[in-house]
Amino acid sequence: MAERVRTVKRVDRAFAFIDLSGFTAFTDTRGDAEAVAVLARFRALVREVAASRAVRVSKWLGDGAMLVAIDLPTLIETVTDIVTEAPEWRIELPLRAGVAHGAVILMEGDDHIGGAVNLAARLCDEAQPNEVLAPSAVTGEPLPANTTARVVGHRKVRGITTPIELVLLEAA
Amino acid sequence: MNDTPFALAVAEVLDGLGPGDVMTYGEVAAEAGFPGAARAVGTFLRTTSGHPWWRIIAASGRLAPGHEQDQARRLRAEGIMVDNGRVRPDAEPHRRSARHRYR
Numbered sequence: 708m709a710e711r712v713r714t715v716k717r718v719d720r721a722f723a724f725i726d727l728s729g730f731t732a733f734t735d736t737r738g739d740a741e742a743v744a745v746l747a748r749f750r751a752l753v754r755e756v757a758a759s760r761a762v763r764v765s766k767w768l769g770d771g772a773m774l775v776a777i778d779l780p781t782l783i784e785t786v787t788d789i790v791t792e793a794p795e796w797r798i799e800l801p802l803r804a805g806v807a808h809g810a811v812i813l814m815e816g817d818d819h820i821g822g823a824v825n826l827a828a829r830l831c832d833e834a835q836p837n838e839v840l841a842p843s844a845v846t847g848e849p850l851p852a853n854t855t856a857r858v859v860g861h862r863k864v865r866g867i868t869t870p871i872e873l874v875l876l877e878a879a
Numbered sequence: 880m881n882d883t884p885f886a887l888a889v890a891e892v893l894d895g896l897g898p899g900d901v902m903t904y905g906e907v908a909a910e911a912g913f914p915g916a917a918r919a920v921g922t923f924l925r926t927t928s929g930h931p932w933w934r935i936i937a938a939s940g941r942l943a944p945g946h947e948q949d950q951a952r953r954l955r956a957e958g959i960m961v962d963n964g965r966v967r968p969d970a971e972p973h974r975r976s977a978r979h980r981y982r
Binding site: 748751755756758759787788791792794795796797851852853878 | 903941
């Protein structure tokens with residue numbers, strides 16, 4: 708009997724991974740209790756800024772978070788706001804983030820599968836402290852009024868065969 | 880609760896702000912003598928009345944969650960530029976004592 712092939716519906720979404728740069732070393736030197744306190748402040752900040760822009764915190768990932776939004780400019784604004792506001796929230800570690808958007812499969816209503824998710828996660832890994840990295844394709848959509856995109860050139864990203872032109876997203 | 884050293888110092892900073900003055904939560908905390916207590920300033924503003932809460936913004940220029948429209952209206956009435964739920968330092972901000980002015 709022929710296997711039944713189901714049509715998979717894709718949805719356009721924007722994704723960001725954001726994390727505390729150097730969290731493991733911080734835990735080693737400052738101890739678990741201080742690390743948990745910083746993590747709690749980080750999560751509170753992410754929650755507040757994401758909620759204020761109707762961006763969903765899709766997953767907490769230890770010392771990071773995955774954010775999902777329907778539109779890219781809102782997600783970019785949310786991420787750059789979080790990075791900018793972190794020092795005032797006494798988050799003693801710099802943040803870093805990766806952003807990407809594209810059509811993905813929505814699995815069981817709450818999980819997103821697709822290249823944009825993987826790319827955003829990889830770019831977060833590649834980002835230096837206080838950097839928000841994104842593929843230059845994000846400049847094909849209007850950026851938030853307070854944000855600039857600075858081209859940093861083509862880079863090889865782990866797990867992706869061809870180098871990708873990347874931009875740094877920065878609050879103006 | 881509102882007569883703690885922190886509350887008294889923060890209230891003094893807030894009440895010294897006039898039309899056209901905008902500070903961040905962190906700046907209020909620092910000027911009050913409690914650097915790093917930005918979140919506590921936010922809590923103070925949420926739980927007290929009679930202070931010019933609308934003159935306080937996040938470090939990114941973001942307005943108070945849930946009060947964006949009211950805050951934007953009040954700031955615009957004082958000559959502050961607000962765009963998309965954010966105070967915009969379009970002109971080079973300058974300091975008057977420790978306060979940023981956004982015009």
